[in-house]
Amino acid sequence: xAGFLAAHGYDPGPxxxxxxxxxxxxxxxxxxxxxxxxxxxxxxVEAKIxxxxxxxxxxxxxxxxxxxxxxxxxxxxxAANDRRGGWLLGMAFGxxxxxxxxxxxxxxxxxxxxxxxxxAVGVALSLLVWGGGLGLLMxxxxxxxxxxxxTVSTKSEVGPNAAASKTEERTRKRQPPRQ
Amino acid sequence: xxxxxRFPAGAQERARSLIRxxxxxxxxxxGVAGALAMELLSIPLRLAGVAxxxxxGELGSILIPGEHAIGALGGLLAHAAVGIAWALFYAxxxxxRLKWPxxxxxxxxxxxxxxxxxLFVYPxxxxxxxxxxxxxxxxxxxxxxxxxxxxxxxxxHAVYGLVIGWLYRRPVGYPVGDKPAAxxxxxxxxxxxxxxxxxxxxxxxxxxxxxSYPTIEKGRWRRDEMASALHYRNWQRDFDLCRKxxxxxxxxxxxxxxTFPARGKYDWSWIDEPMAELEKYGPEPIVDLCHFGVPxxxxxxxxxxxxxxxxxxxxxxxxxxxxxxxxxxxxxxxxCSRLSALEGIWNEQRHDDHAFVTAAFHLASSSIAMTxxxxxxxxxxxxxxxESSDFTQPCCPDPDVQHRADMENERRFLPLDLIYAHDxxxxxxxxxxxxxxxxxxxxxxxxxKVPRRSILGLDYYEWxxxxxxxxxxxxxxxxxxxxYVIAKQYYDRYQRPLMHTETNRxxxxxxxxxxxxxxxxxxxxxxxxxxxxxFTWYSLTDQIDWTVALSESLGxxxxxxxxxLNRDVRSVGLAYKQLIEMxxxxxxxxxxxxxxxxxx
Numbered sequence: 001x002a003g004f005l006a007a008h009g010y011d012p013g014p015x016x017x018x019x020x021x022x023x024x025x026x027x028x029x030x031x032x033x034x035x036x037x038x039x040x041x042x043x044x045v046e047a048k049i050x051x052x053x054x055x056x057x058x059x060x061x062x063x064x065x066x067x068x069x070x071x072x073x074x075x076x077x078x079a080a081n082d083r084r085g086g087w088l089l090g091m092a093f094g095x096x097x098x099x100x101x102x103x104x105x106x107x108x109x110x111x112x113x114x115x116x117x118x119x120a121v122g123v124a125l126s127l128l129v130w131g132g133g134l135g136l137l138m139x140x141x142x143x144x145x146x147x148x149x150x151t152v153s154t155k156s157e158v159g160p161n162a163a164a165s166k167t168e169e170r171t172r173k174r175q176p177p178r179q
Numbered sequence: 180x181x182x183x184x185r186f187p188a189g190a191q192e193r194a195r196s197l198i199r200x201x202x203x204x205x206x207x208x209x210g211v212a213g214a215l216a217m218e219l220l221s222i223p224l225r226l227a228g229v230a231x232x233x234x235x236g237e238l239g240s241i242l243i244p245g246e247h248a249i250g251a252l253g254g255l256l257a258h259a260a261v262g263i264a265w266a267l268f269y270a271x272x273x274x275x276r277l278k279w280p281x282x283x284x285x286x287x288x289x290x291x292x293x294x295x296x297x298l299f300v301y302p303x304x305x306x307x308x309x310x311x312x313x314x315x316x317x318x319x320x321x322x323x324x325x326x327x328x329x330x331x332x333x334x335x336h337a338v339y340g341l342v343i344g345w346l347y348r349r350p351v352g353y354p355v356g357d358k359p360a361a362x363x364x365x366x367x368x369x370x371x372x373x374x375x376x377x378x379x380x381x382x383x384x385x386x387x388x389x390x391s392y393p394t395i396e397k398g399r400w401r402r403d404e405m406a407s408a409l410h411y412r413n414w415q416r417d418f419d420l421c422r423k424x425x426x427x428x429x430x431x432x433x434x435x436x437x438t439f440p441a442r443g444k445y446d447w448s449w450i451d452e453p454m455a456e457l458e459k460y461g462p463e464p465i466v467d468l469c470h471f472g473v474p475x476x477x478x479x480x481x482x483x484x485x486x487x488x489x490x491x492x493x494x495x496x497x498x499x500x501x502x503x504x505x506x507x508x509x510x511x512x513x514x515c516s517r518l519s520a521l522e523g524i525w526n527e528q529r530h531d532d533h534a535f536v537t538a539a540f541h542l543a544s545s546s547i548a549m550t551x552x553x554x555x556x557x558x559x560x561x562x563x564x565x566e567s568s569d570f571t572q573p574c575c576p577d578p579d580v581q582h583r584a585d586m587e588n589e590r591r592f593l594p595l596d597l598i599y600a601h602d603x604x605x606x607x608x609x610x611x612x613x614x615x616x617x618x619x620x621x622x623x624x625x626x627x628k629v630p631r632r633s634i635l636g637l638d639y640y641e642w643x644x645x646x647x648x649x650x651x652x653x654x655x656x657x658x659x660x661x662x663y664v665i666a667k668q669y670y671d672r673y674q675r676p677l678m679h680t681e682t683n684r685x686x687x688x689x690x691x692x693x694x695x696x697x698x699x700x701x702x703x704x705x706x707x708x709x710x711x712x713x714f715t716w717y718s719l720t721d722q723i724d725w726t727v728a729l730s731e732s733l734g735x736x737x738x739x740x741x742x743x744l745n746r747d748v749r750s751v752g753l754a755y756k757q758l759i760e761m762x763x764x765x766x767x768x769x770x771x772x773x774x775x776x777x778x779x
Contacts, residue, residue, distance in 0.1 A: 011687045011749075013743070013747045013748065013749065014687075014748060014749070014750045014753055015747065015748055016747065041312065045312050045313055048313065049313070078743060078745075078747065081745050081747060082745065083745070084201070084203065085199075085201060085267070085271055088264065088267050088268060088271060091264060092268060099295070099298075099299050103299050103303060104318065107316050107318070108318075112315045112316055112317065113313060113314070113315060113316075114306065114313075114314055114315075114316045115306075115312065115313065115314075116306045116307070116309040116311050116312055116313060116314035117306075117307065117308075117309045117310060117311055117312050118307075118312070119312040119313070120303060120306050120307045120309075121241055121307045124303065124307070139745075146747075149423060149424070149748060149753075149756070152748075152753060153424075153753040153756040153757055153760075154757065155753065157691070157750070158691045158750050158751075158753045158754035158757060159754070159757055160695055160757075160758075160761070162688075162691040162692045162694075162695050162754060163692060163695035163696050163698075163699060164692075
């Protein structure tokens with residue numbers, strides 16, 4: 001997975017806007033996830049654990065999902081645009097958020113309290129639904145946010161200077177200026 | 180392409196790390212079967228009194244509390260869904276990464292869901308079955324899982340891993356005799372304007388659609404790069420992408436194994452619409468008639484019917500598409516012969532010199548016969564004879580090492596020597612005689628009148644320069660002398676107009692760097708007086724499994740395209756667009772003297 005992230009995730013594509021696309025997709029995917037939380041009665045339980053009102057819990061949830069979506073877009077980069085496998089990456093990311101957030105951080109933060117019964121089912125399912133939705137939405141949303149080929153192709157990084165060795169350039173920068 | 184040795188470790192690692200072509204249906208079947216196998220192991224364990232985990236029951240009781248048939252069914256479906264999700268995860272990220280038997284790969288993979296089940300899922304399942312909505316938990320809850328349950332989790336996951344490892348395989352390609360899905364129907368859309376066929380003598384800024392179609396697994400499995408890289412589905416979009424970045428010429432290889440289903444039978448439905456699109460809107464195709472494979476009915480390169488069959492195909496093709504002027508009759512004859520008959524990777528998968536010489540002679544004869552047939556329909560046709568530009572350096576003065584390097588440096592010329600009616604070196608003459616070729620065989624090639632409009636196409640990758648090490652092994656040298664030096668050896672030998680017909684590299688930074696460095700080679704070659712008519716970044720989109728020279732069906736993406744498989748541009752695509760914009764209107768490129776002479 002580390003190799004996957006290094007090679008694919010760090011190369012989101014020169015015309016792409018992974019942070020924006022991820023944040024928008026994260027917020028949109030949160031809508032059905034909130035429905036799941038409501039259905040299983042998980043929202044009041046989470047609000048109680050966080051000692052927040054229902055509205056504040058929802059607000060915090062949407063903000064968190066926007067940030068998480070942006071992180072997803074940046075980390076998975078070009079891979080997040082995969083229409084066939086994106087939902088799987090999203091669900092894996094949702095599962096990781098559930099494991100790290102709901103199962104580890106939330107109990108630590110609240111002094112050992114965690115949702116149980118149907119509320120716990122709702123939390124787990126909502127994050128899987130959110131992740132799947134995020135992974136499904138991003139490949140469709142992202143193309144509308146791309147920079148135009150005509151403007152981005154003038155970037156100097158890909159121009160004729162690219163032929164020079166970057167190692168040599170870095171070495172030269174470290175050398176003291178000539179007298 | 181090209182790889183006479185496996186790719187350098189760095190490139191391989193980069194390529195292996197990318198998202199995969201996955202066969203979803205195979206992964207779904209494997210996931211369901213794996214989940215069922217888990218259940219089949221779990222039931223007898225529980226009947227034997229072991230405190231084995233009952234995942235179906237646990238999941239079912241969450242859906243409907245208590246032991247209920249509908250709950251159990253729901254649990255079964257939920258477990259199957261989880262099995263599918265993990266199998267897909269396996270197919271995308273794990274499959275083929277380790278050089279282990281596939282059941283062992285599956286077994287190793289199963290450690291991941293097993294660990295997550297122990298740490299998170301099982302404790303959470305217990306929490307989900309609680310009657311209250313809020314509970315107190317400790318991070319060490321998983322440590323209280325009974326030993327029998329713990330062992331059963333490990334054992335059932337191991338069985339799951341074995342099953343998915345056994346079932347999931349060969350995500351790309353298809354059995355010989357089958358066909359891929361037919362190309363998408365043409366649609367009307369607003370096309371990008373392109374240079375296309377408007378500049379008769381302009382320098383050829385070229386890319387290609389990767390189209391290799393050799394067989395592997397002793398002729399049982401067909402590789403089809405056009406299918407794997409989704410070209411059949413996206414052919415119109417692919418041509419439009421070419422126009423968007425200013426490509427003037429496109430190396431395009433119709434799938435011979437599909438268009439030529441039997442002697443005298445041709446199925447042009449695979450390419451009629453794409454060819455019409457290219458004719459009307461460009462870019463100008465350089466049609467590649469035979470690219471590393473032959474139709475099922477012809478078998479392999481050892482078949483002596485190859486020249487007559489392929490020349491009949493070329494004849495039919497040129498008759499159907501009389502507007503096509505640029506041809507590559509047989510792509511990289513040396514590489515094809517070598518990987519099929521010496522290195523045992525494709526087609527006949529042989530490992531002997533006799534088979535290699537036979538394949539090389541058959542392909543060279545085919546190329547000549549095809550050329551003659553095309554000329555009957557199109558006397559002004561232009562032939563771009565693409566070949567890999569190779570060089571082998573001895574590492575030391577050891578006579579055996581020197582001999583091996585000399586042999587390789589002679590052998591690389593064999594097919595080109597034959598089609599260009601060039602004398603073979605003495606050692607190569609002796610070599611082909613040892614393999615049963617007579618002086619009459621050689622004389623037939625030597626008598627050939629090479630068409631005036633023949634262009635020597637030379638492909639170059641960082642693994643084309645090789646070293647014979649002290650043990651006599653051939654290893655990759657990377658870019659030591661560079662395309663200019665190696666290509667000059669070929670030019671000096673054949674004295675034909677030259678074209679750089681393939682190159683690529685991976686990496687968001689490295690690929691643009693490589694592109695520009697190759698371009699500087701082009702400029703230096705032109706300045707030295709060589710009539711150089713074109714340059715090619717190969718290919719338009721990412722390729723599949725070239726990290727293993729197509730030898731196995733793994734679905735690994737080799738990210739060397741101007742565009743990725745979603746058809747999103749890569750940085751090298753932007754670099755090539757910038758290069759074309761910068762040079763296409765420079766007078767010496769707008770009216771390329773070397774090409775003008777060939778076109779005249």
